[in-house]
Amino acid sequence: MVTVFLLTMSQPKKYVSEATLNINFQSSKELSLTDDVMQQYQINLYFENMIQLARSSKNLEIVRLTALRDFFQNKYTFLKHSNPPESNDWVKDSARVVMILDSLINQNTMLDLKRADHRIISQYLNEHDLSFEAIESNLKTSRIGNSNFVRFSYESNDPVTAAYMTGLIIESVVGQYKKISKSRSFFDRAMFERLVDRAKMDVDHKAKQLEDYKVENNIINLGEHTKAIVNQIVNLEVQLTHLKEQQAAGTRAIAKIKESYNSGGEPLPIDVSANQKIIGLKQELKAINQEVLQNRFKAAEPEANIAARERRMDELKKQIGQEVTKLVTDVPYDPRLARQEMVMRLIGYQLDVEMADESIPVIEKEIVRITNYASRFASLESTIGTMNDEVYVAQQGYLILLNKLNLAKSVEMGTGEGDVTIVDEPSIPAKPEPGKRGLLVIVSGLGVFVVIVAIIVLIEVLDASISSVDRFEKVSVFKVLAAIPNTMSESVKKGLIVPRVVETIMNEQIKSIRKAIIDLPENKRSVLWLCGHRTDGKQWLASRVAASMIKLGYRVLILHGDALDGKETRLPVPIVGDTVDVLKTCSESGVVRLTSSPMSPFEMMERKVWITTVRDLKKRYDFIFTIVAPLESSSDWREWLDVSEAGIYIFSANKVFQTIDRRSMDAVKSSGLNIVGAVLNKIDVEKMESYIGHIPKTRSQIRMMIKKLIVRDFRDIGECEHFKSAGMYGLENGINAEKMKEEHDV
Incomplete structure (x- = not known):
């Protein structure tokens, strides 16, 4: 303790200058590049980055180069020439030194120790307490609680020097932080530009795929196409039902008429099948009906052609009726056999049945074809729906990235992600920091005591006797x-x-x-x-x-x-x-x-x-x-x-x-x-x-208290008597041998 007291008598006085910075973080979700508000751990990371930036070699290099430049420009003269053999002679050329320092500071680069002039500058800085170790040992940085404030302090033997160095440090930190923030914003902007271009290409590619697929499968408007297919199937089903009903009714009517004639034992008054003209008209009617059925389901067939053929069919039916009338008129009149009206109906029923017989297979085939096409079209509908969803998702992603790109450009044009503000300028300390001399003496005394106790305990533990x-x-x-x-x-x-x-x-x-x-x-x-x-x-x-x-x-x-x-x-x-x-x-x-x-x-x-x-x-x-x-x-x-x-x-x-x-x-x-x-x-x-x-023994008050603590006897621990009764011997402190003998005999 005495040694520590004597060694600390001539300790130099230390002055500490402090400054405070504030960092404004992005708190709006709409203005965030990540579409989210910053979490607490991210804020802690920012402050840790700020502290590490202040202690980085790049920042300390800029600080000490700036201090040396100010010295040569007589802005602040706190350096004193000592007697380094090489550096003092070289640095007398202040213009050359300032030119090198300006170049390094403006380019934000460090000294290149491969160059001789840079090595001399580094040596000069180290000789004048501007080494990395000296600056870092005097620099203290910390976050103030959970706030957005960072405290910087610098310790020096001179109060003005402490304030000056603190100002250089926070100025360099703010500059380095803004450069890093700008660089990060530039990187974000470039990244979003690449992502936007890629998203635009993706949207175009997916849209082109969808259109090509529709053209390839003859589907331009999916909704209208589906509606047309359903309507066509319904119409064909209605037409098929009508033809089948017409076929069944005509067949029953023909059978009924023939049954009536056969029951009377009389043949038909005319033989339509023997008339060549009627046969020709019927064949022409069948041919036109066949064309109508075949061309009705072709998309390229004009409706006018189909209507013209249907008019021609009506004309042929009339001609056949007229020819039948002529045949009936030429037959000799016989009141028993004259059933002209029934014959006319028979001819009409036969034409209807024959035309129905030809139309039903064609319509059924068309229904099967459309149904097969519709079954193939169901998978096309699912694929087209998926492709539409992909196009929509790609468009939404493109719009989001485009919005982020515009935001990144705005951030790059501004101050970056975090705005650093100097709240408290470096202060010139009015008085030095209180010394730690008393604390060092007390700590050294406790240390010596602990060492002595440890040695005693170690000896006791290691003693195997x-x-x-x-x-x-x-x-x-x-x-x-x-x-x-x-x-x-x-x-x-x-x-x-x-x-x-x-x-x-x-x-x-x-x-x-x-x-x-x-x-x-x-x-x-x-x-x-x-x-x-x-x-x-x-x-x-x-x-x-x-x-x-x-x-x-x-x-x-x-x-x-x-x-x-x-x-x-x-x-x-x-x-x-x-x-x-x-x-x-x-x-x-x-x-x-x-x-x-x-x-x-x-x-x-x-x-x-x-x-x-x-x-x-x-x-x-x-x-x-x-x-x-x-x-x-x-x-x-x-x-x-x-x-x-x-x-x-x-x-x-x-x-x-x-x-x-x-x-x-x-x-x-x-x-x-x-x-x-x-x-x-x-x-x-x-x-x-x-x-x-217990063995009676002369003990001081301190030793008696220590013994009570060891045996955990806390009763009357503050009393001043040296020891208690011995029980077996009944001895007290200070008695002589004769008195002890008498008490023992008793």
Whole structure:
């Protein structure tokens, strides 16, 4: 924090000039080229494009070229010649430089670094804080909320320079935006022109296809053509019905007349079939009738010809009637046989029947032909309707595109799709921006604190040593019987924890071990003290437990079988002897040292002798403790198993639990020995709170509050007392050892 404070003492003052632009967007659907009002995401895209345009290399290039041109034209002199070796000599030719700058600005192009003169100009700009990086770092652009306003700001050491650069930037942005908008409008206009031409060609092509199809199928007016076909079919059906009725009536009349003559036994008075003139007239009548029937259904036959033939047919019928009358007149008159009227009717009926017989097949054939044509015409009608729809759609598309083309031309002639207006001109800041010195100091302090805490947490997380009972319980094969505190802990050396407190904790843990051993069956009280390493403290712990049991009146014998430990002269129990011979006669509590020779138990005595000796010792002692060499360096413990019924495994804290430790525990467990429990030895006193509870310790108010936060004890967190009652010990801060002893005794 002090370093940051000193480093920020000479920070230069910063001035910020701001300007505001407004963009007017198309809000009318009728005037939109896309036939829709702009959506919010499209408006956001416009603003993003505006911001990116302001930061583009092209815009920044125009800004710095304009600034350099103004400098050479003495419009604004904020640049100062430094001492660049090459550029200063070259730029003294201001006329040439201004000519190059004018050309680049007018053509809206950037410096070409392939040219030597352009490289010198670029170098000169970079040397005078007009590089791309410098301008972009000082430029800030943002949209104001959800409005149509954009704020531009520029930061500089000089207030006038800040306002000047802000003005150049927004002027360049407006110019670039209008050019891009014009270019986009030109592109839209050209695109719509191509689309209109293509749509016009499409309309003409589809219309020509429709007309050709109508001509090819002899259909000019579809509605009238359909109506004519229907009328023709109806007329033919009526005519056919009339002819069939006429044919049937004539046939019945002829049969009736002939029946009348035949019933009287008299023949007909005349024989019409024998008269050649009548026959000729009838044939001529049939021929004309045939022509009328054939030409009636031809579109090219004039109606006048058809009418003339029908008049000729009427004349022939009259002539036939006249000839029949002459025949009847020439026949001798006989009142019984004279039936002239019936003969005349017979001739008329015969003519009608014959003409009907010839007309009916022709009309039926014509009806079939028209019906077949109508069936073919149905598909033509569907095709023509589809083609008419296509022509209509093409015409509508053409009209829409034509309207868009006119609108695009209007937009191109105007200001483009969006009109940019300068609302707030660049302002000259009256005072510099407030410094961030205090904030930097605070942030640096917090940063240092966070780093320290992170390092402490990281060390704690990465630390794989067995520093607490919780960690030992996770790796131990056996249950934890007790935890022995380290009397040389840092907190004890610094006086934060009273030594008497440590001694009291140790005594309580030894009592726990003692109680577990006393609870063993009377015939299984030969205890084997095991450990994996030499520094685990098995000899010291076994002798302390033995001394505690001796105080209670128990007779305890310790067989010290670890030849690697050497001699220990400060044991809390007396030494009974140094050889196996002492085992035959000893009866006092103490230690028998079997460490003078590196021999194993069975090398000292036979197995049977050991079993007999230990059986005799159990008669003289209540408990027999056997201390063996560490499992990492000796296998003597396997021979001691034959004379032991229980075991206690000791592990020293503050070291890493290795593979050898796991193998040692597994070997002891698989041996079948009754393990009373494991003891974690030499643990730091502070690490025992999670095992035995609160430990009285001198703590500052801050440390006390932090501890309450860690354990989530928020009651009375603001009180000034340093710590609470210890429960088991009843200790408070500041008491001396004598007062502590008295309270403990009570």
